[in-house]
Amino acid sequence: MMKKDLLIKGGRVVDPANSVDDVLDVLVSEGKIKTVGKGLNERGKGNNEVEVLDASGKIVMPGFIDMHVHLREPGFEQKEDIESGTRAAAMGGFTAVAAMPNTEPPCDDEATVRYVLDAARARGWVRVYPVGAVTKGRQGKELAEMGEMLEAGALAFSDDGSPVSTAEVLRCALLYVKSFGAVLIDHPEDLTLSEGGQMNQGPVSTVAGFRGIPDEAETVAVARDLLMAGLTGGKLHLTHLSTKGSLELVRWFRGRGVEVTIDVTPHHLILTDEIVKSSGYDTNTKVNPPLRSEEDVKALVEALKDGTIDAIASDHAPHHLDDKWVEFDFAPFGISGLETEVALIVDRFVVPGIISWSRLAELFSVNPARILGVPGGRISPGEAADITIIDPELEFAVDPRKFESKGKNTPFGGWRLTGAPWATIVGGEIKMKNRVLINRGN
Amino acid sequence: MSLKGKDLLSLEELSTEDIELVLSTAQSLKEILARPIKKVPALRGKVVCTLFYEPSTRTRTSFELAAKYMSADTVSIATSTSAMQKGETLADTARNIEVMGTDVVIMRHSVSGACHFLAKVLDVPVINAGDGMHEHPTQGLLDIFTILEYKSRIKGLKVAILGDVLHSRVARSLTWGLRKLGAEVHIAGPATLIPPYAETLGVKVHSRPEGAIEGADVVYSLRLQLERQKSGLFPSKREYHDFFGLNRERLRLAKDDALVMHPGPMNRGIEISTDVADSPQSVILEQVTNGVAVRMAILYLILGGKE
Numbered sequence A: 001m002m003k004k005d006l007l008i009k010g011g012r013v014v015d016p017a018n019s020v021d022d023v024l025d026v027l028v029s030e031g032k033i034k035t036v037g038k039g040l041n042e043r044g045k046g047n048n049e050v051e052v053l054d055a056s057g058k059i060v061m062p063g064f065i066d067m068h069v070h071l072r073e074p075g076f077e078q079k080e081d082i083e084s085g086t087r088a089a090a091m092g093g094f095t096a097v098a099a100m101p102n103t104e105p106p107c108d109d110e111a112t113v114r115y116v117l118d119a120a121r122a123r124g125w126v127r128v129y130p131v132g133a134v135t136k137g138r139q140g141k142e143l144a145e146m147g148e149m150l151e152a153g154a155l156a157f158s159d160d161g162s163p164v165s166t167a168e169v170l171r172c173a174l175l176y177v178k179s180f181g182a183v184l185i186d187h188p189e190d191l192t193l194s195e196g197g198q199m200n201q202g203p204v205s206t207v208a209g210f211r212g213i214p215d216e217a218e219t220v221a222v223a224r225d226l227l228m229a230g231l232t233g234g235k236l237h238l239t240h241l242s243t244k245g246s247l248e249l250v251r252w253f254r255g256r257g258v259e260v261t262i263d264v265t266p267h268h269l270i271l272t273d274e275i276v277k278s279s280g281y282d283t284n285t286k287v288n289p290p291l292r293s294e295e296d297v298k299a300l301v302e303a304l305k306d307g308t309i310d311a312i313a314s315d316h317a318p319h320h321l322d323d324k325w326v327e328f329d330f331a332p333f334g335i336s337g338l339e340t341e342v343a344l345i346v347d348r349f350v351v352p353g354i355i356s357w358s359r360l361a362e363l364f365s366v367n368p369a370r371i372l373g374v375p376g377g378r379i380s381p382g383e384a385a386d387i388t389i390i391d392p393e394l395e396f397a398v399d400p401r402k403f404e405s406k407g408k409n410t411p412f413g414g415w416r417l418t419g420a421p422w423a424t425i426v427g428g429e430i431k432m433k434n435r436v437l438i439n440r441g442n
Numbered sequence B: 001m002s003l004k005g006k007d008l009l010s011l012e013e014l015s016t017e018d019i020e021l022v023l024s025t026a027q028s029l030k031e032i033l034a035r036p037i038k039k040v041p042a043l044r045g046k047v048v049c050t051l052f053y054e055p056s057t058r059t060r061t062s063f064e065l066a067a068k069y070m071s072a073d074t075v076s077i078a079t080s081t082s083a084m085q086k087g088e089t090l091a092d093t094a095r096n097i098e099v100m101g102t103d104v105v106i107m108r109h110s111v112s113g114a115c116h117f118l119a120k121v122l123d124v125p126v127i128n129a130g131d132g133m134h135e136h137p138t139q140g141l142l143d144i145f146t147i148l149e150y151k152s153r154i155k156g157l158k159v160a161i162l163g164d165v166l167h168s169r170v171a172r173s174l175t176w177g178l179r180k181l182g183a184e185v186h187i188a189g190p191a192t193l194i195p196p197y198a199e200t201l202g203v204k205v206h207s208r209p210e211g212a213i214e215g216a217d218v219v220y221s222l223r224l225q226l227e228r229q230k231s232g233l234f235p236s237k238r239e240y241h242d243f244f245g246l247n248r249e250r251l252r253l254a255k256d257d258a259l260v261m262h263p264g265p266m267n268r269g270i271e272i273s274t275d276v277a278d279s280p281q282s283v284i285l286e287q288v289t290n291g292v293a294v295r296m297a298i299l300y301l302i303l304g305g306k307e
Helices: A082-091 A110-123 A146-152 A167-178 A203-208 A215-232 A244-255 A266-270 A274-278 A294-306 A341-350 A357-372 B016-034 B058-069 B081-086 B090-099 B114-121 B137-151 B169-180 B209-213 B237-244 B284-304
Strands: A005-015 A020-029 A032-037 A050-054 A059-062 A064-069 A094-099 A127-132 A183-186 A236-238 A260-264 A387-397 A416-426 A429-433 B047-052 B073-078 B104-109 B126-131 B158-162 B184-188 B204-206 B218-221 B259-261
Touching: A005 A032, A005 A357, A005 A387, A059 A357, A064 A082, A064 A357, A082 A094, A082 A110, A082 A416, A082 A429, A094 A387, A094 A416, A110 A127, A110 A146, A127 A146, A146 A167, A167 A183, A167 A215, A203 A274, A215 A236, A215 A244, A215 A260, A244 A260, A244 A294, A260 A294, A260 A357, A266 A294, A266 A341, A341 A357, A341 A387, A341 A416, B016 B137, B016 B169, B016 B284, B047 B058, B047 B090, B058 B073, B058 B104, B058 B126, B058 B137, B058 B284, B073 B090, B090 B104, B090 B114, B104 B114, B104 B284, B114 B126, B126 B137, B126 B284, B137 B169, B137 B218, B137 B259, B137 B284, B158 B169, B158 B209, B169 B184, B184 B209, B204 B209, B259 B284
Parallel strands: A005 A050, A005 A059, A064 A094, A094 A127, A183 A236, A236 A260, B047 B073, B047 B104, B104 B126, B158 B184, B158 B218, B184 B204, B218 B259
Antiparallel strands: A005 A020, A020 A032, A059 A387, A387 A416, A416 A429
């Protein structure tokens, strides 16, 4: 049976990879982009039926890719599974997510990579790119079989949840993945400095009575990582950077020819450590790296504007209510981010004109696709029709109870946002439209 | 007459007026402790529960006696946090206590903010009897009450707080209370035991005790938790005493009539020498007596004051 063609009509197409920003129609056929142009006919050339999606007033962009999420499967299905996590992704405007390997068992071999891909094929709502572990069992000792994982479909490697243990292991891993051209994603943290810490070290932690996690717990590790990237020439991506010092180091090393890409999260761009106390010690504000100071937030926003930051990723870390409804020290770190991510960035940075729509597309689509080496990032004929459509005027109230994700752990509950994902199209299939998931096929 | 909020969680959040209300109420209730029959009916029929996830002798006994002197019934639950982690959650334990008819829950817990969490879980009032490194508001109030008894004022006094301020909930509560009432607070201790960004607390930081003690009206010695040595925060008890302990010689730098205070339990010969602890300037036992009066006032204002 022929699939229906899809005509996305009258939207403002923002496609920076093709230097396009214009009101255009996009015709999708057989799951691929067929034509992009003005006044496209509603009748397909063949006998295919055409479904028309009226996108007037909306922003049509290449599919958004969240390069850092925790889908928790296998092993922690009470927190999230591949179905619920990808439903959340579709709701949040993402056509693909990169799934971190800190599962149980960890995704550190070919079999687990295949399991994740099979589960995603059977139950996934968006594309899932497995990230394999750098070391066996994420133990930080022996390298995992990264070549085999790549062949099985892994896209990148990380020991996320933890940093790559030592400079030497990182050095070897960066060299080793060079043979395969894969990217290594590190969560930079010096565990000796962060041990026992519950929140950012600063005036708030002193008043709140918490052992703090100093900026330097991250910055020291960023310096180590950048030095190893320089030493090896390996492809390094630093995830969820949160401090001014980290950004300064990234710029300094880039100025000396070290190639590195970085992402930041919406919560680090928007919230400060003040909220830990002002929320009455709400464990939904407990996240690693911790919410930082005003000065750090300003530096992150500056880096968002000036291009230092390559991508925005959620570090979507769903937890069960039972895990979070406890004393602060006993709660796990993490924020359920997929369903608020795009709306937060649009509301806070695009609508007020701090960044452009085109920059938004770079941060969420063009750069993640390039860093991970996956298709997408552009709306070009012949490419898979992965498209994210945003309604810049949609009023969106964050209600965690309505999250598709099993993780309702967000500090943004009750926030009212303007501008939100309006449709998510994966391989030509509409997965979400007008804030409602649409179950069809797969 | 009652406090503005439902709970008593911190002195940072308690208004100056409420602090003064507690102090004046305690002053009028203190005479009950001197009576041959120490019992008034103010809280008859009320049930006070102490829920202690950390060991305590002084604070728990003080709260229980305060409740009993006011004719309330008391129940006490003592457990270790580790035992709790294995089984029932704090929220479940507390809700169970609440539905049995408890009118107020007084909790001590090793985690900062645990009382704020409990206050969200429960409808009945929560009194913080010490949470992690955060606050110990009733201790702060009884300390201020004691200073007031001897000095008749707080405004303009110089108070030196010595020792492990970093881990001290006592120091935080005392500092907030003293500052709200206009005292000048100086802290001193090894830099490893001084909180980062200590100036946020509105204190002047000294790296050695002498500068803090100089000309002080009150010298407050904090308990040194000996396990901090293992974490590498100070090298030995002896060295700590030599450089940071409160001894006779250092006390001479304070005003002649300076008060010596300590929240207990004391490590004699470590943070405070015995001759200082037992000197005429020491009001350490008076703090303990006043603790009962202040807690009577707090229970009265939280439970009985509305009627």
